[in-house]
Amino acid sequence: MNLKDLILQEYKTFAPNASTAVPKVLREESIKQLSEWGIPTIKQEEWKYTNLKSILETPFKLNGGNGKAEGLHYYNINAYKLVFVNGILNATLSDTKGIEAFATLKSISEAEPAVLEKHFNKFHPFKDGLQASNLAFAQHGVYLHVAKGKVLPKPIIVYFLADTTQGPILAQPRNLVVLEQGASVKWIESFQSTGNDTSFTNICSEFFLHQDSHLEQYKFQEENDKAYHVGTSQVVHLEKSYSHSAVMTWSGALVRNNLNIHLGAEYCEAHLYGLYLGNNNRHIDNHTLVDHAKPNCYSNELYKGILDDQSTGVFNGKIWVQKDAQKTNAFQSNKNVLLSAKATMNTKPQLEIFADDVKCSHGATVGQLDEEALFFLRARGIPVAQARLLLMQAFSDDVLNKITIPELQEEITATLAQRLRP
Amino acid sequence: MLSIKNLQARVEEKEILKGINLEVKAGEVHAIMGPNGSGKSTLASILAGRETYEVTGGSITFEGKDLLELSPEDRAREGVFLAFQYPVEIPGVSTINFLKTAVNAIREYRGEEAMDAVSFLKMMKEKTKVVEIDETLLKRSLNEGFSGGEKKRNEIFQMAMLEPKLAVLDETDSGLDIDALKIVANGVNKLRSKNNAVIVVTHYQRLLDYIVPDYVHVLYNGRIVKSGTKELALELEAKGYDWIKNENTAV
Structure with a gap:
């Protein structure tokens, strides 16, 4: 059975018991979209260089199986900690003691409907079959709601481990982080895998930044050579909010990181950083979007890659400056070093500017040491x-x-x- | 210390060195002069092991070892130092950072223990005085945003840190005003000893007012066409390179 049908079939079992925190109508609409659109193929412009065909026939298990957290590598930091194995929270290994003084932390399936209604699924410029699937199955994942003016005293790190010792695993976590006015969070996602079978992580993390809030988010990809990863992070900015994203990939068989930033009010600032190291046959794709929807915002983007052996890198950096967004400052740079004659880099800056009083610059280089x-x-x-x-x-x-x-x-x-x- | 015999080299199809002979003993300073394109910098580059040149004949022996058989890093570890004509800029690598690696790579090669951070910093402080270089420069990315003089001083500072047996200064005077030239020359002089040797490659005589050579060689068209003492440099300065050119086309 191919991947699309596998997911559609699993949905029939999943749907009756799904949490109603996520409105049923959203799930139904999404599963219909998946059914229509299918898994993205290279015929779609956004997927031109990244081909998922090698996992289309893999007999993935979608319900978590009996994953174990053996072999999980913990970073040496003082942080609130959450551990997901095959997409399911392992409460025993998690430790978020004390966080309740600053924020509400729950499973997305238990999120407050009113908060969800206001902040969930608010920006999805490139919804495709995989994002639709993620939304249809939105059940496991972190819901973090940081109260007005609260600064998390330490970072929060979320480990997503794929354990394939019992067979191939598909996990689809969905996270929502809401920062109320003046709140501040450092959020870290770590992706890891164990076992010799194929894993596929199809994750979506949404961040909603109210006025004057401050987000730092990190994504570290260290899954093994059997791991496929498609991840979407979306950041919605309200007035004078600040985000700083750093996405680093140095392992995995195929990794696609989408980072979409919506500067939806004035005086916002977004920094986007990426680093990717390719070797062997690794394929690393970074798609970013900075949507300048309102005036007087600033964005700065720097992605760098080193590619060796037969590895492939993709960078697509979109900057939209909408008609309204006068006095925009937007900078983008993508620099690549190829260490081998067989390594490939596809880089594409894509600026669409509809305002006339803006400062935008971009540059892309591919070279050797x-x-x-x-x-x-x-x-x-x-x-x-x-x-x-x-x-x-x-x-x-x-x-x-x-x-x-x-x-x-x-x-x-x-x-x-x-x-x-x- | 260094013995070059009938050295011939080319870059791509162009013959540049057509049989160089040169003997350098410990404690000596040799100046190699010559007009543009005579092969001076090629000779300096070949001594350091730059791979863009192909040696087609002859030999270079350094302290009894076949220098041409050694990689650039092993030449450096044997005690050869090249001060670059055009010092490179390396974003993200500070002088201190790479020198620490270099000093310990050389010590390891010699079977010595790695230098600890305290001794390294102490040595660095001493050597910055020799070449009058600002310590804060050394913490910045190598040569990035440095003036011409600062770059050349940095080369001599590296030489002071690495304590080579043979230093090859490739047009270290180019682009320097007279004050910078004096500082650089002064640094080189302080590092001179009876155990090491210096080859000064230069187009102009003026550097040799400050680094006084024991021997002067004139390179023209890939060969050493005249050798003498420091007076030869003055004669060249007075008569110009046409004197050499005419003499050699006449033969």
């Missing part, structure tokens, strides 16, 4: 492998520096250095 710099370092006595590593680390550093949690920055930097070592 600087030979002259390499020779220089060798001529100073540094062995060639170490010299290459130094240059690659220097290249990555201006993204890694954007991790504002020092112990996390240190750990990720060390992990990536290890990964880049020949």
Whole structure:
């Protein structure tokens, strides 16, 4: 049975017991869309370079199975912690003690309907079959509602582990984070997998930022070579809110990260950072959108990639400056280093500007490590492998520096250095 | 220390060095002068192991070892240092950062223990004084946004840190005003000893007022056509390179 039919069939079992927090009509509409649209193919413009066909016949289990959290790697940080295994929360391994003084934390299936009605599924510029499927199955996932003026005293980290020791797993978590006026959160998503079978994570995280709120979100992809990942993060900004997103991918078989930012009110600021390291046959696709809908907003985007072996990278960066959005400042840069003649990078900045008083710039480069710099370092006595590593680390550093949690920055930097070592 | 015999080299199809012979002993300073395109920088680059040149004949022996057999990093670890004509900029790599790696790579090669952070910083402080370089520059990305003089001073600072046996200065004077030139030359002089040697590659005589050579060689059209003492440099300055060119086309 192909993936679409598998999901449609599973829905029949799932629907009668589904939480009513997410309106039934949304689920029904979405499952209908999946049925019509199917799983995205390379015939769709947004999926031109990313082909999911190798998992279309995989007999995935959708209901979580009996996943275990063995082998989960915990980051060395002081944070509220949530652990999901195969899309289901493992309460024993989670620890969010004390968070209730600042925020409401629940499963999305228990979210307050009034809050959901106002903040859930509010921005979906590129809804496709997979996003529709995610919405139809919105049941497991984090609902975090940070109260007005509250600053979470430590970051919250959510681990999503795929355990395939009992067979292939498809997980579709759905998260909603609402920041009331002046609230502030550091949110971290970590994706990992164990076992030798195929895993497919189809996740969606939504962030709704009220006036003057402050979001930092990180996404670290370290699933194994059998892991497929399609993730969508959507950030909706209201007045004077601030977001800082950093998406880092250094493993997984196929990874597609969508990051959609909607600057829906004046004086908002969004920073988007990405780093991806490809090797072997890895495929890493980053699609970003910054939608400047209102005047006087600022966005800055920097994505960098290092691709080795036969790996493939995709970057698509859309910036929309709508008619209303005068005095927009929008900057975008995508820089890539290819270490091998067989590595491929497809980069496409896509600016659509309908306002006339704006400052926008973009740049995309694909090149090799600087030979002259390499020779220089060798001529100073540094062995060639170490010299290459130094240059690659220097290249990555201006993204890694954007991790504002020092112990996390240190750990990720060390992990990536290890990964880049020949 | 260094023995170059009948060295021939080309880049792509173009022959650049057509049989260079040069003997350098410990404690000596040799100046290599010559008009543009004579092969001066090629010689400097080949000594350091730059791969864009193909050596087609001859030999280079350094401290009894076949230099041409060694990788650029091993040459550096054996004690060869090239001060670049055009110092490279490396965004994201600070001078301190790569020098720490370099110093320890060289120590490891020599079977010495890695230098701890405290000793390294102490050494760095001492050497910054030799070349009068601002310490804050060394914490910044290598040569990024540095003035011409700062870049060249940084090269000499690296030389001071790495303590090479043979230093090759490739047009270190180019682009320097007289004050910067004096500082750079002064730095080189402080590093001179009876155990090390310096090859100064330059187009102009003026650097040699400050770094006084024991021998001067004139390179023209891929060969050393004249060798002498420091007076030769003055003669060149007075007569110009046409003197050499005419003499050699006449032969």
